[in-house]
Amino acid sequence: MEYHGYYSIWDGVYYHPHLFGGIMLTAALLGFSTSYFTGIAGFPDLAYMLPYLGNLQKQKGVKKRVRVYMDGCFDLMHYGHANALRQAKALGDELVVGIVSDEEIIKNKGPPVLSMDERLSLVSGLKWVDEVIANAPYAITEDFMNTLFNDHKIDYIIHGDDPCLLPDGSDAYALAKKVGRYKQIKRTEGVSSTDIVGRILASMEDNEVSEVNGECNGIKRNTESQSISKHASKFLPTSRRIVQFANGKGAGPNARVVYIDGGFDLFHAGHVEILKNARQLGDFLLVGIYTDQTVSQQRGTHFPLMHLHERSLSVLACRYVDEVIIGAPWEISKDMITTFNISVVVHGTVSESNSSIAGMVDPYKIPKSMGIFRTLESPKNITTTSVAQRIKANHEIYQKRNVKKEASEKKFYEERKYISGD
Ligand SMILES: *[C@@H]1O[C@H](CO)[C@@H](O)[C@H](O)[C@H]1NC(C)=O
Ligand SMILES: *[C@@H]1O[C@H](CO)[C@@H](O)[C@H](O)[C@H]1NC(C)=O
Numbered sequence: 242m243e244y245h246g247y248y249s250i251w252d253g254v255y256y257h258p259h260l261f262g263g264i265m266l267t268a269a270l271l272g273f274s275t276s277y278f279t280g281i282a283g284f285p286d287l288a289y290m291l292p293y294l295g296n297l298q299k300q301k302g303v304k305k306r307v308r309v310y311m312d313g314c315f316d317l318m319h320y321g322h323a324n325a326l327r328q329a330k331a332l333g334d335e336l337v338v339g340i341v342s343d344e345e346i347i348k349n350k351g352p353p354v355l356s357m358d359e360r361l362s363l364v365s366g367l368k369w370v371d372e373v374i375a376n377a378p379y380a381i382t383e384d385f386m387n388t389l390f391n392d393h394k395i396d397y398i399i400h401g402d403d404p405c406l407l408p409d410g411s412d413a414y415a416l417a418k419k420v421g422r423y424k425q426i427k428r429t430e431g432v433s434s435t436d437i438v439g440r441i442l443a444s445m446e447d448n449e450v451s452e453v454n455g456e457c458n459g460i461k462r463n464t465e466s467q468s469i470s471k472h473a474s475k476f477l478p479t480s481r482r483i484v485q486f487a488n489g490k491g492a493g494p495n496a497r498v499v500y501i502d503g504g505f506d507l508f509h510a511g512h513v514e515i516l517k518n519a520r521q522l523g524d525f526l527l528v529g530i531y532t533d534q535t536v537s538q539q540r541g542t543h544f545p546l547m548h549l550h551e552r553s554l555s556v557l558a559c560r561y562v563d564e565v566i567i568g569a570p571w572e573i574s575k576d577m578i579t580t581f582n583i584s585v586v587v588h589g590t591v592s593e594s595n596s597s598i599a600g601m602v603d604p605y606k607i608p609k610s611m612g613i614f615r616t617l618e619s620p621k622n623i624t625t626t627s628v629a630q631r632i633k634a635n636h637e638i639y640q641k642r643n644v645k646k647e648a649s650e651k652k653f654y655e656e657r658k659y660i661s662g663d
């Protein structure tokens with residue numbers, strides 16, 4: 242590829258200040274440049290955003306780091322988004338992610354479920370993301386593309402293999418393709434935000450039907466199974482995907498292991514922030530993810546909205562997480578604490594289920610008796626229920642939007658062919 246010739250900036254042979262602006266790049270690598278993050282409250286530590294901090298010397302004299310850009314709305318972010326960003330990151334050394342502004346989403350698709358701040362928190366929490374650009378435009382204009390190339394030093398713009406057309410019907414990435422700075426990834430996951438909204442709306446319809454029909458279980462079960470099959474996950478969990486998402490490392494010797502458990506359904510900004518705080522209490526964060534059955538027992542038959550493997554991938558994609566237990570028990574046993582050498586068990590102040598409901602066993606009885614239980618102030622009060630509630634409150638808008646999108650997604654799946662790829 243022709244463009245590769247420019248990468249030897251660090252050799253001192255090719256120096257193109259108009260392309261790379263060496264000073265600015267260095268500043269960004271050292272974490273001095275906060276221009277990408279202006280106006281964003283509660284942004285994760287720069288150290289987390291720039292994991293190659295210590296390697297700068299080694300990078301010098303070798304090769305310029307390839308910077309790739311991918312954008313999206315990331316509304317109701319799921320493991321499919323995470324996987325796309327993982328694939329994008331593999332095409333370069335540093336992944337910069339543009340997050341479309343609330344205003345642009347409203348203009349192009351209708352109101353987003355999650356605010357800019359929440360979407361920013363979710364995307365920044367992904368282990369493959371190095372930098373984020375808040376308030377990106379919905380369509381990549383020529384102006385914005387130049388900003389990406391010149392100010393953000395982007396080498397390649399990445400997009401999925403689904404066509405992305407501008408309102409006038411032209412290819413949104415035509416310019417990037419023309420200059421040879423476009424790369425494509427395969428859309429592989431059997432999940433979409435449309436699916437997830439569908440599952441939430443279906444759970445609402447089922448509730449209404451069951452209320453109307455009272456004890457008439459036959460009708461209720463019938464409707465439930467219909468909507469469940471319509472919105473059931475198409476995702477086929479494989480060991481390979483889990484390996485790709487996992488860190489693959491156990492706790493090191495003398496590590497202080499922190500344990501947190503939960504349903505982590507509809508992975509949201511509240512989850513990211515509590516995981517971040519939990520991780521800071523030790524050296525290794527082990528996350529227990531309840532089985533589907535446990536979540537249903539605690540939260541009702543319409544939950545979980547995402548099944549165990551989907552929830553596990555979302556948690557694994559989070560940069561603060563070291564390992565997950567796929568299907569954790571509700572109660573923490575002494576044996577479990579010994580097996581994983583757990584030093585501290587934490588639980589947030591904001592949570593979905595109320596473990597102190599009369600008649601139920603306190604799941605933290607043993608860690609409490611051992612004096613290793615800690616309550617963590619939840620940084621955000623968002624919950625899976627409150628996210629679902631936002632969709633329910635605006636269900637007419639989302640229903641209409643979903644009907645349209647379901648049609649185009651159906652077409653996508655029907656026309657889909659085998660593609661080899663990650
Ligand atoms: C178990 O965790 C403690 C920290 O709480 C640590 O000091 C100890 O070395 C760990 N044990 C092993 C075998 O790693
Ligand atoms: C949980 O239940 C207990 C006992 O019923 C109640 O006192 C407490 O306020 C509840 N907490 C939440 C967060 O709902």
Ligand SMILES: *[C@@H]1O[C@H](CO)[C@@H](O)[C@H](O)[C@H]1NC(C)=O
Binds near residue numbers: 622623
């Ligand atoms: C949640 O937090 C937001 C912002 O901090 C606040 O406006 C809202 O009232 C809170 N909601 C609840 C239910 O506490």
